[in-house]
Amino acid sequence: MFQRHERMIAWRYLRARRSEGGISVMTWISLVGIALAVFALIATLAVRSGFRYEFVDTIIGANPHVSVLSSGRVTEQGLVARSLTDYDEVAARLRDVDGVARVAPVVVGEVMASANGRNAGVQVLGMRPEDIAQVPRVSEPEESAGTLADLTGESIALGAGVARKLGVTVGDRVRIISPDGVRTAFGTSPRVKAYPVAYVFRVGRFDIDSLRVYMPFEEAQVYFNLPGQAEEVQVALDDPEALDEVIPRLAAVAGDDVYFWTWQDANGGYLQALQMEDNVMFIILSLLVIIATLNITSGLVMLVKNKGRDIGILRTMGLTEGTVLRVFFLCGASIGVAGTVVGVAMGCLFAIYIDPIFDFVNWAAGGGVWDPSTRLLSSLPARLEVADVLSAVILSLTLSFLVTIFPARRAARMNPVEALRYE
Structure with a gap:
């Protein structure tokens, strides 16, 4: 040219x-x-x-891509319960859906943690240890203390921000306090129980590190008075961006009395x-x-x-x-x-x-x-x-x-x- x-x-x-x-x-x-x-x-x-x-x-590394929640049912006492009783059956059906990487039933609760005279509001996630080990950012964090293998029985795992607020590390005990405790003739007394810290993790996202606490699933059911129930079933996808393709397949097998809450819904803003x-x-x-x-x-x-x-x-x-x-x-x-x-x-x-x-x-x-x-x-x-x-x-x-x-x-x-x- x-x-x-x-x-x-x-x-x-x-x-x-x-x-x-x-x-x-x-x-x-x-x-x-x-x-x-x-x-x-x-x-x-x-x-x-x-x-x-x-x-x-960091969102999808420590949070589910899709949460399957109950639409609610009326109990014999006339109250609306939003927990899942057939969570294992729902989880089994969801695992067979093409595009699903892992599924885990979860108990979720907002409580207060206390240690060394310090208090912190935390979110407790009750999951089976094998399910926690599959959460990428928790099992492979930026920094950690202890091991997930020690998270059994009546032990808990803390985010690094929670541990710093409370001044605790692996081996220390943290009291978990729930205001929705035992109902007595004199009112509702808070539920308080102390748990040893087995694992401390830092995923690199402030609002997770300073809020998140993991507890074994069965222990969480006992603590939150949810025997045989789960708050939600969390689903992780092979491709988190493929929600529009996978959600219809999940809806086809999940049942009629559930709805879905995705990571994009939670963080759309x-x-x-x-x-x-x-x-x-x-x-x-x-x-x-x-x-x-x-x-x-x-x-x-x-x-x-x-x-x-x-x-x-x-x-x-x-x-x-x-x-x-x-x-x-x-x-x-x-x-x-x-x-x-x-x-x-x-x-x-x-x-x-x-x-x-x-x-x-x-x-x-x-x-x-x-x-x-x-x-x-x-x-x-x-x-x-x-x-x-x-x-x-x-x-x-x-x-x-x-x-x-x-x-x-x-x-x-x-x-x-x-x-x-x-x-």
């Missing part, structure tokens, strides 16, 4: 002489501007993708906020790329004005308008390509080495830059996606080529007689 002499002339113009320092400065400003804009775009897209991946991973933030950040950073590429236009306009005499001589020697256009298009496109390559390299390196970079920033700022209690994640994530890098590259190159057309056409349409009139 480009002849050798066109590439040679374009390269000569990009290497401006000292007397033409203004052109050289504009070339470097354009290149650096595009590189920084592409770097910022890729870095932001990587952090954005990392946030969503880590957020979803967060996911929508992330998606909106993704779109807004991409638009804002795209404007930065547009501003950076406009420097190419200003630089080429200066170059065309400075090289008017050269253009006139080249036209009189027989170069066509198309040749002149391609020469100056090569000048602008080369700046855009070089800036894009540098920006992509910087952005990828930032995403790959974000942990040491963030550690340095945290150290330089004196610590406390990242607060997990407000951001829910324990570290700043970044995840390079091929689609994100390609979108940044396509945006930068497209804009670089487009803004080059105007000054290149202006140079091509220059009248050689006018260009040489005063020479």
